[in-house]
Amino acid sequence: MLTVRNLTKAIDGKTIIERISFEIHSGTITGLVGRNGVGKSTLLRLLAGILDPDQGEVLLDGVNLTQHPLIKMSMYYVPDSISMFNGYTAKELVKLHRHMYEPFDEQAFYAWLDRFQLPANRSLRSFSKGMKALLSIILALSTRAKLILLDEPTNGLDVIVKKQIMQLLIEEVSERQIALLISSHHLQELEKIADVVLMLKDTTIESVLRIDEVKMTFKKVQVAFADMGAIPLGQLADVEVLSQVGRVTTLLLKRNAAQTLELLQRLEPLLLEELPVTIEDLFISTLGGGDRYVS
């Protein structure tokens, strides 16, 4: 559905995105993660056609976004805040969107408005952050866009609104086979719903993690030995020390996990326990080096 080829963008002379390529298929959820300032929002804005790339192309169903700007109507970008619409009511936003998005589904919009008990005639200025977030998702889904780009959709929301938003998005992906690209710092939340996670580092995609494959390839174990000093765990091949608390070391086994587990077993540990691998483990392992705060 979406094909991104060699996308490159510099802002104020600084390269933010460099030769990024990836694909998104319909009926899937893709997560976009990376440290603060790495370029997630910039990438989403390039895909949405809000920013023009310096090089490369974005194709939606094979149609080039720059050459055929009308194709932008098949996708919808949800920014991290819709405060720019503070002066509008939900009803007025429907009118605005109906003009821009021909297939806008007004019936579905008002059904969702009822479901989440959001007022139609009150200005957004009086909405809480959670209400605004829900409204922005409802608007996005009502446009009947094939691809929805979401910039940190659950940032700063309480657990109930987060759940409502995630539930609604999952329903629409499975019922209508739309595709979602979600930028988020909430890795646990993303892990529950994403099929694929793109990890941005520096100016490019460092890893494409297919959640099913990650669970099979990587292993996480806690291990403890009577004499910790005698066993240089950090020097084992394809093994990373995630943490050490007292005698208990948590290891990420990146490859040949079965072999490494056998080796650890032969060393007669006091404790050897397998734990579920999380995207957070891989995030820290891949992007966590050094004390540098932002790029």
Ligand SMILES: Nc1ncnc2c1ncn2[C@@H]1O[C@H](COP(=O)(O)OP(=O)(O)OP(=O)(O)O)[C@@H](O)[C@H]1O
């Ligand atoms: N309009 C702009 N003018 C100057 N620099 C910009 C502009 N927009 C983005 N940048 C720079 O581009 C880089 C990437 O910013 P971006 O907002 O895309 O990162 P991000 O990964 O979304 O960050 P966060 O996770 O903190 O939201 C940053 O260094 C930022 O300062």
